[in-house]
Amino acid sequence: MTLNAAITGVGMSDIGRKTNRPAMIHLAEAARRALECAGLTRADIDGISTYPGKADNSPGMSPLGTGEVRNALGLKTRWHSAVPDGPSQMAPIQVAAMAVATGQARHILCFRALTESSSQTATQRASIPGAGRARLGGWYSYLVPAKAMSASNWAGWMAQRYFHEFGMTREHLGLVATGQRAFAQQNPSAVMRTPLTMDDYLGARMISSPLGLFDCDVPIDGACVVIVSAADAAKDCAQAPLTIAAMGAALGSQETWDQRPDLTTMGAHDSAADMWARTDLKPADVDVLGLYDGFSIFVPFWLEAMGFCGHGEAKDFIADGNIGPGGRFPVNTGGGQLSGGRLHGFGLLHEVCTQLWGQAGGRQIDGAKVGACGMGGGFIAGSMLLRRD
Amino acid sequence: MRPLPELTPENTAFWTGGAEGKLMIAFCADCSHAIHPPQLICPKCWSQAIEFKPVTGTGAVYTFTVNHQPWMPDMPVPFALAVVDLDGAPGARVTAEVVNADPESVVIGQTMKIGFLNIDDIWFPQWEPAQ
Numbered sequence: 001m002t003l004n005a006a007i008t009g010v011g012m013s014d015i016g017r018k019t020n021r022p023a024m025i026h027l028a029e030a031a032r033r034a035l036e037c038a039g040l041t042r043a044d045i046d047g048i049s050t051y052p053g054k055a056d057n058s059p060g061m062s063p064l065g066t067g068e069v070r071n072a073l074g075l076k077t078r079w080h081s082a083v084p085d086g087p088s089q090m091a092p093i094q095v096a097a098m099a100v101a102t103g104q105a106r107h108i109l110c111f112r113a114l115t116e117s118s119s120q121t122a123t124q125r126a127s128i129p130g131a132g133r134a135r136l137g138g139w140y141s142y143l144v145p146a147k148a149m150s151a152s153n154w155a156g157w158m159a160q161r162y163f164h165e166f167g168m169t170r171e172h173l174g175l176v177a178t179g180q181r182a183f184a185q186q187n188p189s190a191v192m193r194t195p196l197t198m199d200d201y202l203g204a205r206m207i208s209s210p211l212g213l214f215d216c217d218v219p220i221d222g223a224c225v226v227i228v229s230a231a232d233a234a235k236d237c238a239q240a241p242l243t244i245a246a247m248g249a250a251l252g253s254q255e256t257w258d259q260r261p262d263l264t265t266m267g268a269h270d271s272a273a274d275m276w277a278r279t280d281l282k283p284a285d286v287d288v289l290g291l292y293d294g295f296s297i298f299v300p301f302w303l304e305a306m307g308f309c310g311h312g313e314a315k316d317f318i319a320d321g322n323i324g325p326g327g328r329f330p331v332n333t334g335g336g337q338l339s340g341g342r343l344h345g346f347g348l349l350h351e352v353c354t355q356l357w358g359q360a361g362g363r364q365i366d367g368a369k370v371g372a373c374g375m376g377g378g379f380i381a382g383s384m385l386l387r388r389d
Numbered sequence: 390m391r392p393l394p395e396l397t398p399e400n401t402a403f404w405t406g407g408a409e410g411k412l413m414i415a416f417c418a419d420c421s422h423a424i425h426p427p428q429l430i431c432p433k434c435w436s437q438a439i440e441f442k443p444v445t446g447t448g449a450v451y452t453f454t455v456n457h458q459p460w461m462p463d464m465p466v467p468f469a470l471a472v473v474d475l476d477g478a479p480g481a482r483v484t485a486e487v488v489n490a491d492p493e494s495v496v497i498g499q500t501m502k503i504g505f506l507n508i509d510d511i512w513f514p515q516w517e518p519a520q
């Protein structure tokens with residue numbers, strides 16, 4: 001079974017740290033590049049989709065909503081959506097796929113724009129939920145007031161438990177970080193391109209044990225646009241359509257980071273299981289992977305969730321060289337968020353599409369036809385299989 | 390500098406029980422399910438007969454992390470954050486800072502006991518080794 005939806009274009013702005021460029025300027029640049037990629041004009045765009053919508057829950061996290069982007073770019077959309085709750089950062093892509101498959105729109109501009117780097121100041125750090133508010137509600141309120149303020153703390157809990165149960169070490173996570181840096185050195189648009197050795201990795205300061213500086217992704221300013229098109233409309237685009245073969249979405253445990261019964265698994269496991277149940281494709285068919293790496297520990301979790309190895313086996317799978325340059329299942333070939341910058345999953349999907357179109361330059365995976373993408377950490381997750389026909 | 394939780398009908402007992410030295414956990418009066426974070430409806434049987442009961446205030450470390458990054462100005466580091474499986478409340482965990490112990494000494498499985506830090510109208514749970 002295949003959805004009647006495809007990705008037809010992707011575009012990324014020039015991303016960087018402390019660019020002091022407004023989010024809309026980044027977004028406009030990404031949109032122009034995505035339209036050029038797809039061979040479309042802005043008149044073809046009749047839908048707009050984003051995650052999570054305009055939000056002030058942490059500085060620079062989501063400065064743009066659908067309405068102002070529609071206004072700024074002069075789009076004549078007839079369908080729009082902004083999804084804060086849903087299949088993670090992948091929500092706007094999945095919702096758009098369902099919209100085009102049901103005839104609500106033909107070509108949907110899905111976007112993510114951030115100014116987390118410029119917005120970070122001495123008293124305002126990116127990605128602290130609720131920072132600056134007098135009183136917190138919801139699930140944050142059981143973590144942030146306890147001084148568990150950052151996702152690095154929450155991911156640290158998962159890593160510590162996983163290390164305890166399965167004997168993973170920091171060297172295994174170091175292979176994730178150094179492998180993705182090696183890919184980033186081949187990617188002109190990655191923000192971190194200097195060589196990273198295992199000694200550099202192990203010598204870096206600790207953030208939240210067992211996670212150190214290079215286990216954490218990099219806040220950036222930038223934007224990424226992915227165009228999702230109806231299957232019949234996709235045939236007229238400049239690139240070969242990347243058909244969405246299957247998707248999975250899950251909220252398989254309580255909506256918070258400390259209560260999932262087994263914290264050596266994530267919502268990823270529920271999401272990926274659903275995805276595989278909806279396709280004849282198998283993990284062995286996959287040529288290139290984009291796996292959410294807000295923290296390095298999410299990569300082994302996603303590998304296990306997606307079935308590339310069994311539960312508890314990711315450390316050996318990684319140590320065997322499967323995921324880095326030259327590996328059988330290359331992961332985050334653009335450098336990922338650890339070296340490429342935190343575009344909240346959109347950058348990972350951008351890279352998978354670039355690989356499937358054979359446009360990844362020196363880091364190109366020969367003959368890549370099937371890509372898998374998993375976004376989200378903790379309780380949120382979205383999974384997708386893309387196939388170049 | 391520490392952000393405070395807002396008090397609501399479902400969480401007030403949890404955040405203020407420390408005034409009497411008690412860790413108050415929500416339970417379903419009909420099916421005995423422990424509910425944390427607390428809520429007004431039992432997620433297992435939809436009963437609205439929710440009662441807060443003091444638990445022993447002990448438990449075993451399920452996992453932890455030692456935080457080294459000062460997320461806010463003047464935040465003293467390092468400190469340990471422990472996720473503790475509660476005795477007497479199966480399936481419920483309380484996450485809190487570890488006090489009265491070397492942060493690097495925390496290990497998975499060790500027994501902890503609760504204490505409280507009062508700021509304004511909130512009594513924050515804090516874990517310390519039970520010896």
Ligand SMILES: [Zn+2]
Binds near residue numbers: 418419432
């Ligand atoms: Zn009940």
